[in-house]
Amino acid sequence: MKTFSSIKELLAILSREQKLLTEIFEKRKQLSYKYDYALEVVDYNADKIQALVEYAVLRENGPYLELDDQYLQFFEQILEVNEEINVSYISENLQAIRQNITYYLKEHSESRKYGYLRTIKSALRKTGIIAIRNVVDLKRNIDNTFKNEPNYKIKKIKLEHLDLKRGDITMLVDSTERLVSGEEEQTFFTVAADEELNKIIVKLKLQLNDCRHNLIEIQNQVIEFINQIRYQSGLVEKLRQLKYLKDQFELKSKTNILEVLEESNAVVFEPNPMYPLKLSLEQLQNDSQVLDVVRKVAIRMKTGAKVKQQLAEHNLEAYLESDTEEMKQVNLDEVKNSFLAGSNNLFDFLQTYDFGTYLTFEERLTVYCQLISQFDTQFDLTDQYQRCLDTEYLLIYPKAT
Structure with missing residues (x-):
């Protein structure tokens, strides 16, 4: 290899x-x-x-x-898609931190002490990240087990096993909290404290706090899931017993099912309501597929009624008449080039420009706005305004080249 x-x-x-x-x-x-x-x-x-x-x-x-x-x-x-929960990573990191703290306190060389300190800082950073990932993986596994495992017995066993994992993670989070709080290694965190180590400890405490809150929520979720599984498994077991009694023709004699059904007013025991469906005349006249549906229903009902589709009239001249609508098109590039070749302001220029067809005042005002929006970089936009027919407009001139 x-x-x-x-x-x-x-x-x-x-x-x-x-x-x-x-x-x-x-x-x-x-x-x-x-x-x-x-x-x-x-x-x-x-x-x-x-x-x-x-x-x-x-x-x-x-x-x-x-x-x-x-x-x-x-x-x-x-990629944080690991489904296996391995609490040994946190335990190994805690053990490595304690060992390096011992080495740090007994070492006299400053360079070697700094090396141990760097190892401790790295292990503390990894501990927070690993703890959060384990909590996320634990929650994902619990959801997947409850939603996707079809066997109730296996589902219950898996959830109980994951709950044990939750307990292990909780114990390791508490151990880490006691370690970084100085309860176990008070001398080290007093002697070796620097700005970077303090920041790492503060961040780690926040991560552990988030883990603790999520673990409490996960515990409640596991309890709720296990209770649901017990209820569902008990319900399935009762159904199996009822099925067995029914197959043995002993359901009425060995149970009070008739009394229970008589006292129950559940909607499931009500007859299904039938609502008549009436098609609109417009749909019957215009939709060609409706005729096929009516034929199928007539065959199923065996009414014997013959359904004939009405034929359209032969005179279709009214449908063949075409209405045309004329739209005025303005070549904005051509208008812009003509404006840049002159010296008049844009508004007055458009009022006298020959478009080849008649344009109203509002249409010329629209062309004015279109030219500004598309070619503003080629125009000289001043700060002066004038008014025409209750319309205030900006004085715009060709930009000097």
């Missing part, structure tokens, strides 16, 4: 085969990804797949390919 000699080589291979790795990662929950599919993705260049196998990025399992566990876990953690 080959190993990467540098980060540059690792990123180069991952980037080159990103299409194949993306597809395999997206289908990671499927039981198999065939080698032939991978060949098609890499344009039938088997050397590319073999290189990923030699570097242990992919693993061959007979005719199938799958991502190696360390790359799969890396992608899932970075």
